[in-house]
Amino acid sequence: MSDPRSPDEFRASFIAAALSVGLRQNGDFNGARQEGVGSFQLTQRDGMRHSTAAAFLDPLESRPNLTIMTNTDAHRVVIRNGRATGVVVEHDGRVETIGAASEVIICCGAFNTPKLLMLSGIGPETHLQALGIPTVVANDHVGAHLMDHPFYTVNFETDRPGTLFDSADRTVLRTYARERRGVLTSNIVEVGGFFSTRSGPAPDQQLLAGPAFFRDHGRRSHDKPAFMIGSSLVGSRSEGRVSLRDNDPHSAPSLRFNYFRESADMTSMVVACRLIREIAHSPSLRALTTRELDPRLGHSDADLADDVRRHVQHTYHPACTARMGAPGEGVVSPELRVHGLTALRIADASVFPSIPHGNTNAPTIMVAEKAADLIRSGF
Template sequence: MSTYDYVIVGAGSAGCVLAARLSEDPEVRVALIEAGGPDTAQEIHVPAAFPQLFKSALDWDLDSEPEPGIGNRRAYLPRGRVFGGCSSINAMIYIRGNRADYDGWAAAGADGWSYDEVLPYFKRSEGNERGEDEFHGADGPLTVSDGRSEHPLASAFVQAAVQAGHKANDDFNGATQFGVGRYQLTQRGGLRCSAAVAYLHPALERPNLTVLSFALAHRVVIEGGRATGVEVERGGAVEVVRAEREVILSAGAYESPKLLMLSGIGPAATLSAFGIDVVRDLPVGEGLQDHYMTLLNFRTDVESLLTAATPENAALLQNEGRGHLTSNIGETGGFFRSRDDLTAPDLQFHAAPVLFHQEGLGAAAEHGFSFGPCVLAPAGRGAVTLRSPRPDAAPRITHNYLVAPEDQEVIVAGLRVALEIAAQPAVTDLATGPYLVPESDADADLLAWARRHGQTLYHPTSTCAIGSVVDPELRVYGVPGLRVVDASVFPTVPRGNTNAPTVMAAEKAADLITGAGR
């Protein structure tokens, strides 16, 4: 049995931040438990190669239950099982969300989480190559850079959107989120800058940080009502890693609630049904939110990323840190509103200089490009529940995509925006025909098409939310010594890609844990 001050479960985005920040104090012993291993695979670091990680050994490769709002299809849910977690397999888009997200959290009782209160943590984490200003930091560990691919098929989306009357925006994390443009990325020198690269790697040489890789957490050990450690299986042996101060779950919006429930913390009726003794009756796993996306795909004669893996592009990447292998695929996009009365966006677009279909698993056998909307502020909520009391069993996951009438209206409105953009010269001059587009612009056809061809945007949140499962300092209600720090604590899904908010939350949590943030 080994003993530490802090035991962190999950070396994903939040876990890497916490391991680095907490181990800055040489008097503190930190253990980081990760089910996967080191982020050494080449496909992790070559940005354009990230889809090759789907359904690999570095992917938890989860599936939802049959989703009632999308024709009872099961959604494929890739999640990183490797140092860096999802930041090692994602599209590297650096988006914080909208001021309204955080102010909404604070107004609903999440004290300390308003936009003005979290902005310093965004800035502290950020090393933006553009430099420091009112909204950005330049000295943080997480390198944020402009994309170095600038593929003409991705640029065509921005040009077409401007032709359709939308404004250009060169900083979605600045004064306004609305508009279209190129995304900034978590890249350093054209290579991926994951949370592992930014935070964990520099801390690995510290003698007070221990990383237990290929270690599956079974449950939180609770003695006398207090969290005192984590039961872990490693190399076929089961041991308890003890925590003298705190256990911190950073396993993500699917796995953190599963671990809590396996530990007796969750809905009492669910736990009792699996023969798990109830430690604390809390709505763990409820409130799941995610972004649902659907993409129009067009054929083209212009060379796409399909043929990017050339010796010339490899040399550009290696020698100059640029070229099409630096592409994050979703190079461009933008933020829109479905109704004129909205003060914050409810639609986000991503545009890719390659065909992207069948949940990112479809073969790109010809040149093409794609773009389309996601429901950015969904009304629908789902749940994560147990499938089995076995710790190696995947949880049951239901998002309820497009079940809410409001979400149906938003995705239809988003597809209308997409079709309007597709009709502009910047697109029509490049497209040689449709590859996968709606049959008509009738509401019923657009909704049916979205149900048939949509997918996750990989942004699950809110299953251990502030105010229901954890308090504003991310402490689990009624269980001393236990916190949750990852996207599961978000009261609602932010308006944008969720990696940057997860890093921010972990930066803030580090201060809360050490007392620096009080």
């Protein structure tokens, strides 16, 4: 973890704007208090994203007891007499079975972990039967309870330097290459905060802002410098589902997020919409703004709710599709073992009983660390 390496005008202006509308400053979101605004700490080293592969796998790749297979898809877990004994995989176009001397640990993420379980006969029995997959363990919670953080953004044009629009500038490139500093160290959403729209143990909304144009999951661009302010519903209560399209392991799973199925979620987003514009219209940010790029028609709650539905994005934080819980209430035990089988565990965000009120990267690493401790200790 590290703090942003290069202070910029937008970050300071956003914090000043948020403070002016009544939010508190927070210098450490990972400390005792989550609520407030400030700069986010980043999963970076020397100005670059530091992935779990770089942190955990790269230093150990020469170990004789570790084999990393790329270009490999898992087709199903092999289960004999209630025990996971291996995995059928396709490696470079060739299907083979890899045996497990001790146990199998699934870490395919909240979309593909339930997919792999269902292809292996572990999941809702009626769904498996409809696809011609023999049921090994019937469990309606596999693929259920999908949760994510709905995200709504507003973009503003600016004439100030220092946004990611300048990322191709030779001076910017030279600064990053030599010093690992400057705008290219930005993670786009480098500043923000947490606030509450309803009572609860933790804030339910996360402000996300940065010196970049961001629309339609980053697939669209703008021809001038811009900045973005958005809010993510980290306290979402709505649940969706992951299911299989067919019994072909090459097919992507079917995803239904069911955003805003719980009406309280939309009520919270409407409050967040109003706060975004209140912050954007404060003097410190208006001084940077030449025009709003996403002007919305109407200001009633119904108008704002309709706009959220039409422009909602997600924050790539899917979770809870193989949730931890007692038999009959979840998929895995507190030791991450799949109910009804032996020698099979899951170690990814799919095991979260509910989605965290914050980003999922660090909690997922925590699950993996805990899994390693459990395996080493023999639990």
